[in-house]
Amino acid sequence: MSHLLKLDSLEAGYGHLQVLRQISLHVDEGEIVALIGANGAGKSTTLNTICGVVPPTGGRVLFRGGEITNHPVQEIVGLGITQIPEGRKLFNEMTARENLEMGAFLRNDKEAIEKDIDSMFERFPILGERRSQRAGSLSGGEQQMLAITRGLMARPKLLLLDEPSLGLAPILVSEIFEIIQEINKQGTTILLVEQNALMALRIAHRGYVIATGRLMLEGTGKELLADENVRKTYLGEE
Ligand code: ATP
Numbered sequence: 001m002s003h004l005l006k007l008d009s010l011e012a013g014y015g016h017l018q019v020l021r022q023i024s025l026h027v028d029e030g031e032i033v034a035l036i037g038a039n040g041a042g043k044s045t046t047l048n049t050i051c052g053v054v055p056p057t058g059g060r061v062l063f064r065g066g067e068i069t070n071h072p073v074q075e076i077v078g079l080g081i082t083q084i085p086e087g088r089k090l091f092n093e094m095t096a097r098e099n100l101e102m103g104a105f106l107r108n109d110k111e112a113i114e115k116d117i118d119s120m121f122e123r124f125p126i127l128g129e130r131r132s133q134r135a136g137s138l139s140g141g142e143q144q145m146l147a148i149t150r151g152l153m154a155r156p157k158l159l160l161l162d163e164p165s166l167g168l169a170p171i172l173v174s175e176i177f178e179i180i181q182e183i184n185k186q187g188t189t190i191l192l193v194e195q196n197a198l199m200a201l202r203i204a205h206r207g208y209v210i211a212t213g214r215l216m217l218e219g220t221g222k223e224l225l226a227d228e229n230v231r232k233t234y235l236g237e238e
Contacts, residue, residue, distance in 0.1 A: 002065040004029045004189055005050070005081075005158055011058035012049040019045045021213045023059070027158065032180070032190045034204035034221065036197040036234055042213040043193040044086055047160045050191075051083045052076045063158070078106055080157035086166060086193075088147040092136030096127055096146055099135050103153030113153070120149045124179075141172035148179065158189045165196045177203055197234035201225045209234070 003026035010023040019042045027033045035043050048054040050061055052073040061069045068076055091099055100120060104113045121128030124145055130138060135146060144164055151159055164180065165173040173196065181203050184190050194200035201207050204221040209230060217227065224230050 003027065003062070004031075004064060005191065006062040007046075007050070007059065008062065009059035010046070010049060010056055010061065012045055012054050012056045014054075018057070019213045020049065020056075023210070023213075023215055025208050025215065025218070027189060027191050029157075029189055030184075030187075031205045032184050032192060032203055034192045034194060034197075034200040034207035034224075035210060036194055036200055036207060036224075036230075037210035038234075039195070041210045043210060044162055045213075046210070047083055047162050047191070047193055050076075051081055051160060053083075074106065077154060077156075080155075081160065082151045082154045082156035082158075083160040084147050084151045084162060084164065086162040088143050090135040090143055090147055090150070092134065094135055095132050096135055096138065097131040099146055099150050100153050103150035106154060116153055116155075120152065124149060140168050141175065144168060144172075144176055145179065148176075148183070152183065152188070156188060158191065159183070161190060161192045163193060163195060165194060165199060173199060197230065198225075201230075 005027040007023050007025050010020055012020040023046060035046060037043050045054055049056050052071055056069055060067055063079055063081060091102060100117050107113055121131060126142060127145055127149065130142060135143065138146060164176050168176060177199050180190060192200055201221040201224050206220050207224045208215050209217040
């Protein structure tokens with residue numbers, strides 16, 4: 001069986017700056033896979049290259065067995081890959097509900113969209129209560145929740161999550177990670193980029209460690225949590 005997502009010796013960068021070097025990894029259907037690494041290691045660039053925002057300079061991206069390297073972003077979204085970018089990037093002047101509508105912009109099944117919006121508000125009652133509130137006026141945790149649910153409105157097969165815990169208070173971080181696990185249990189495969197390696201590896205089936213654009217280690221979440229190098233470098237242990 002082919003992998004849901006496969007990166008084959010992927011290379012990418014910005015102008016003369018090469019960031020990704022020979023990145024090969026895969027994500028199977030049903031998994032949560034964590035990509036961890038320090039600031040500037042190339043985690044966001046990896047996600048941006050998968051979804052077509054950053055053009056690769058080498059290698060291939062395969063989704064459900066077909067090559068999507070250099071395909072336009074909209075086409076990649078249409079195939080079932082949605083990215084929740086770092087920093088949420090909500091439409092701040094629009095309401096929570098309007099943001100969810102925007103998440104479904106490639107769909108034209110109006111009735112099903114309405115149903116999906118209702119079910120998001122049922123699953124996340126805090127958002128339901130705030131449906132008519134401007135997104136920019138929501139709390140950090142609520143905004144992150146809205147960004148994730150907006151991404152789900154595209155009904156993706158694969159969700160690319162970039163630093164969902166960034167800037168959140170510890171209690172909200174736990175809540176967001178619970179939500180990620182729940183979304184996964186309901187059938188969405190997840191590639192999760194995080195600086196919070198501990199939380200990410202705790203919920204991940206498998207993980208990869210990236211440093212200066214190269215993959216250094218891979219294993220199950222448990223294996224990586226137990227790895228001495230990971231503990232010292234990414235979990236802050238002596
Ligand atoms: P962080 O957690 O800090 O976002 P990261 O692992 O996601 O780190 P990237 O954002 O992928 O790292 O950045 C990798 C390198 O590419 C860094 O040196 C960064 O400065 C550079 N970079 C990222 N985006 C751009 C851009 N748009 N133009 C030029 N250089 C960039």
